[in-house]
Amino acid sequence: xxxxxxxxxxxxxxxxxxxxxxxxxxxxxxxxxxxxxxxxxxxxxxxxxxxxxxxxxxxxxxxxxxxxxxxxxxxxxxxxxxxxxxxxxxxxxxxxxxxxxxxxxxxxxxx
Amino acid sequence: xxxxxxxxxxxxxxxxxxxxxxxxxxxxxxxxxxxxxxxxxxxxxxxxxxxxxxxxxxxxxxxxxxxxxxxxxxxxxxxxxxxxxxxxxxxxxxxxxxxxxxxxxxxxxxxxxx
Numbered sequence: 001x002x003x004x005x006x007x008x009x010x011x012x013x014x015x016x017x018x019x020x021x022x023x024x025x026x027x028x029x030x031x032x033x034x035x036x037x038x039x040x041x042x043x044x045x046x047x048x049x050x051x052x053x054x055x056x057x058x059x060x061x062x063x064x065x066x067x068x069x070x071x072x073x074x075x076x077x078x079x080x081x082x083x084x085x086x087x088x089x090x091x092x093x094x095x096x097x098x099x100x101x102x103x104x105x106x107x108x109x110x111x
Numbered sequence: 112x113x114x115x116x117x118x119x120x121x122x123x124x125x126x127x128x129x130x131x132x133x134x135x136x137x138x139x140x141x142x143x144x145x146x147x148x149x150x151x152x153x154x155x156x157x158x159x160x161x162x163x164x165x166x167x168x169x170x171x172x173x174x175x176x177x178x179x180x181x182x183x184x185x186x187x188x189x190x191x192x193x194x195x196x197x198x199x200x201x202x203x204x205x206x207x208x209x210x211x212x213x214x215x216x217x218x219x220x221x222x223x224x225x
Contacts, residue, residue: 004153034213043115043202044154046213089153098167099144099214101153 002028004102006090012108019077021105023090026071028100030092033066033073038087038104047088048075080109113137115217117203123223129191132220136184136205142166143180144214145188146202154202160186161208193224 005024013019023033032051036044050057050066050073057064063076077084087104116135124130136143141162146154157176158168162183171178175194180186190197200221204214 036213041218043204043216043219044214046215049213091153098159099156101146101155103151103153 002026002100004028004090004092004100006088006102006105008103008105010106010108012110013080015081015109015111017080019080019084019107019109021075021088021090021107023073023075023102024071025092028071028092029068032093033064034091034093034099035062035064035073035075036089036091036101038089044089077107080107082109082111085109115203115205115215117201117217117220119220120218121221121223123225124193126195126224127192129189130193130222131187131189132201132203132222134186134188134203134217136186136203137215139207140205140215141183141208142206143186144204144206145178145186146204148200148202148219150199157188190222193222195224198222198224 003026034049035047038044048059048064050064061078065074085108087106089101089104091099091101093099118133143160145157147157148154157171158178159166160180176190178188200219202216202219204216206212206214
C-alpha cells in the first residue's frame with residue numbers, strides 16, 4: 001500500500017544551524033511534492049511545491065530536493081531561528097490535485 | 112486577500128448527535144477540500160470538490176458523513192450520527208485550478224465527541 005514516512009521523532013537543533021527533514025515514500029509515483037508548516041492549533045501553511053522533473057527548489061532560507069529514484073524529499077531550513085519551531089508536513093500529489101499527507105516532523109530550534 | 116474561513120472553531124457533542132461545519136474558501140478558488148486530522152497524524156482527505164462537483168470522496172464514511180458545496184463557493188460537512196472516533200480537527204482548504212499552487216487551509220474546527 002502507499003506509504004509516506006516522516007521522522008516521528010522530534011528534531012532539536014541549535015539556532016543558526018541548518019535543519020534537515022526527511023520525507024520517504026513507497027508504492028507511489030507522485031507528480032509533485034509539497035511541504036507545509038503547521039503550528040499548534042492552526043491549519044497547515046503551504047511553503048513549497050516541487051515537481052517530479054525538478055531536482056531542487058529554493059525560497060528564501062528554505063530548500064527542497066526531490067529524488068524520484070530514492071523516493072525521497074529533503075527539506076532544509078538554513079540559519080534556523082526559534083520562530084521556525086513547528087511541525088513540518090510533506091504531502092504527495094498526483095493528477096487531479098489528490099494529496100496524501102505524512103504525519104509530520106516536529107522541529108524545535110533552541111536559542 | 113481574506114483567507115479560508117471556518118466555523119465553528121470548537122464543538123463538543125455527545126455520541127449519536129449530529130454536527131455541521133461550514134467553510135468559505137478564498138474567492139476564486141475552484142478546488143475545495145475537507146480533511147480530518149487526528150492528534151499526532153497528518154490531515155486525511157475526506158472529500159474534494161472541483162467547483163460544484165465531487166472529484167474524490169473515496170475516504171468519506173458515507174454512512175454518517177455528507178458534504179455539499181453550494182454554487183461552487185461555500186461548503187458544509189455534516190456528521191450524523193457522530194461516534195467517539197470522530198473526535199478530531201476538521202480542516203477546510205482551497206486552491207486555484209493550477210498545479211503550481213499549494214492548498215490554503217482554514218483554522219479548522221476542533222470536534223470533541225463524548
